[in-house]
Each structure stands twice: as C-alpha cells, then as structure tokens.
Amino acid sequence: MKLKILGGPMREDSEEYQNLISFCQSSGQEISLEWIDGQYWLHSDDPKENPVSVMIDRELERHLSYFKKSSIHKEILARALGIKSGVRPKVLDLTGGFLGDSLLMLSFGCEVTTLERHPVVSFLIKSALANSQHPLLANLNYIASDAETYLRAHSSQEVIFFDPMFEDANEKTLPKKEMRIFRSVVGKDLDAKDVWALGLSCRPKRLVVKRPRLSVALGNTPDILFEGKATRYDVYLPKE
Template sequence: MIGVQATVVTASTAAEALAAALALPLLAPGEAVDENRFVALLLVSPDTVALRAPGRSAPNPVVVDFGAAAMRHRRRGGQNELLGRAVGVGRKSPLRVLDATAGLGRDSFVLADLGCEVTLAEREPVVAALLRSGLVGAQRSGDAWLREVVGRMTLAEGEARHLGAAALLRQDVIYLDPMFPPRDKSAAVKKEMALFQALFSRPGAAEDADALLGWALQAPVARVVVKRPLKAAPLAGRAPSHAIRGKAVRHDVYVLSALGAN
C-alpha cells in the first residue's frame, strides 16, 4: 500500500487533498510508518511531491524535477538527436507528439526542449501526481528557459487509448516507451527505479505493450515511434519501417504517412 504524508505541517492541506484525490491513506506529519503496511510513501512538501520507500535506509526518493542538473546535462546528450530524428523534428513546426507512456516525463521534456508540443498521457494516478508536481514546479521557476519548455507540455491523466478522436487528430506522432529494466550504472538509481517498477509494473505488461502498439498504428498520426532495448525484438513482432540505433537503446519508427499530411 502507498500512503501520503506531509513532510512539514504547512504541507498538510496539500497532502490531505492528494490523499483524497488518490483514495490513499493519509499519515500525519512525523507519524511513524508501519513498514509492514506501507511499501511506499508519497511525501508532500510545500514545493514538490516525491515517492519513497519507508525506512531510514531507503534509497533517494523518486521525484520529477525538470530543472535538475541531470536533466540539464541530458540536453547535451547525443541521444536527444536520435530521439529527435526518430519523431521527425524539423519536418513540421510545431510537431505535436503524444507520449502515450509518459512515466516520469524525461523523454517528453527532451522532445519539448527540441520544440515539440507534447501531450503526456499517464494512466497511473500516483505517477501522474509526480508529473503534475514537476510541471507546476517548473512553471513557477525563475528560469525562463525551463518555463518555456514546460509550456509546450500538457498532462493528460489516464489511459492514452481513452483519449477522444479530436485529441488524436491533433497529434502528428505517438511515442511509446514500454517499461523495461533500467541500465543506469549507479546502484542508488537502480534501487530508486526498482521501487518504481515494483509498484507500477503490471501482470501481462508485454501483452499490454503489444496491444498499445496495435492501437497506435490504427491512430490518425503520421508515425509511431517505439523505444526498445538495443537487442530486443520489435514490439509485437511487428517490423518497423526503419530503426535509429544508439549505444543502449534504439527507436523503431513506423511511418504511416508524411508528416503534415494528417
């Protein structure tokens, strides 16, 4: 079970509202946590919402911070160029991308930084709460660049397949990043993401990802892009039009029509 707890008394009202919205149990600030009952806590502070395992030895919390040093460093990464090429950055302006598996929003942020207008669909309410917190924090930032980038990001809470026809008609590209084991070298990062995967991996995830690709290929978009481990088979066994390969991952590109034609 996941609980909600304010880190300070001044965040109690926000914690109460979040617990009610997610139908999760609320703990008082400073209340001892029963580790046999709670596998994780949503920690609400005046500035952010974070997900953390209980206990003093727990790894660092999972938090969405688009202005963090790691995200700024990623701006200079070669993988950004690969992702941009895969979705078709530069072929249409603005390029509208639906990230149908938004997760913590890192690829969505990169795409928005590349100039795309990105809709982030996230079906897990707890993850959506983390994303919402990250977006609000960035919007309140004194960093003009950060505010500009997140101004191109829109959160759509819920299953991407439940978006209406009108919303899909506005998209040029659907981007899919089905969850697969992280390859980060840092043990601490691995522990954080291990918690994330343990909480949000679902039975039948492979079949669900296959079905999501099937849905995406039927959508009125110009292309579908799927992020895959470098040596993994194509999703659902469906060969892409082409693939763009990096050092650790590749992007399978399914071209359905010319960008700008839909």
C-alpha cells in the same frame, strides 16, 4: 496505514489524498511520499535508496545548455521523431513517467501532449509541474489519462511516442535506480501490444516506440530503427 505523507501541503480531506488512499487500498501497495524542495518525491521500499522525482526546470535548463554546444539533429530521438531543420512535429507522449522523454522533446522545440495513467506517478508529475515555471512548459499539455481512452477520443495525431514498461527475455541489463522504483510501484504495462496496435490504427505520421536496444519489437517489424548504446527507437510509418 499504507499511505505515508512526509511533510508538504497535502491535506487528508483533499481529492488527491483520497485518490492515493484508494490506490493503496485497492492495490495493497505501501506508498511513501516526501515533500522536498517544493514538491513530492517517491520513496522506494529500500530505505537505502534516495527518493525519486523530477526537477523539471533544472532538467530543461540542462538540456538547453547541452544543445547550445551540440546539435539536436545528432540525437537519435530527434531523428526518430522526424525532426529536421525547421520541422518540429507535435508529439503525443502516451507514457509520461518522470517526463524524461517529454522534457527532451520540449527542449528539441516540439509541442508535447503527455499522458500518464498511474495515480501515484500522475500525482508526482502534477506536484513537479506546480513547482516549475520554465517558459518551455507553455508547450506542454499534461493530461492524467490512460492512452487508450485518450486515443479513442483524439485519434488524429502527428507523431505518437510510446515507452511502456515491457520486458522480454533479451533484456539482460539491470534497470536504472529510477526504473527499479518505478517497476515496484507501476509494474509491467501488460497491455503494451494493444496500445501499440491502437496507436498504429490512428495512422499518425510516425509511431515511435522506445525499447531496450536488444529487445524484440513490440509489434511488427518497424520501418526504421535508431539504435543508441542502451536504447532503440522503433519507428512505424503507418501512412507510407
């Protein structure tokens, strides 16, 4: 059996179970999910590593308490998105993952639509959302979808945010634990350049691409760069 479910309410005749089984069968991957604290978590193939997921309410509270002491305007992601006093753009996050960036954007005060195409990651997001009740989640619209399909049907977007798993030779640092597990399950997003080009062709006010600091840009030279210690945000302004 390639799918292992440890505890929790999932039934073998449910649609979600069947989706996960189909993914395991078609990809040949072994997936192990454990029910902990009211939601499912993903085990890595290394038994020494703890399972990963996101505790959404806790993460949002952590951000909100941080922003009581520190200004949102100091955050490079906020500046990359074009956040200013009284300005909170609507963001389409094409790459949900464990919602790290979406939750940060929600805590900035943005309305966020988040997409995720991978069936296992999407299952984990839905499980985490069902275990959450933070009021800020009223501003989050989660959709299990591929970015290309969604953008072709909804091309009018204010700000598009894109954080694909896409490496280049300049990445020298080892990925964080969550990223390693992610990479083992999700693999590389080999269509990232095409998605970037499609996002740009939708002509949002901004297209923000998250990259490791030292890596090359996904597409053309960006109009603005925001650099942090390990991360860089490449901002494209297709309307200017």
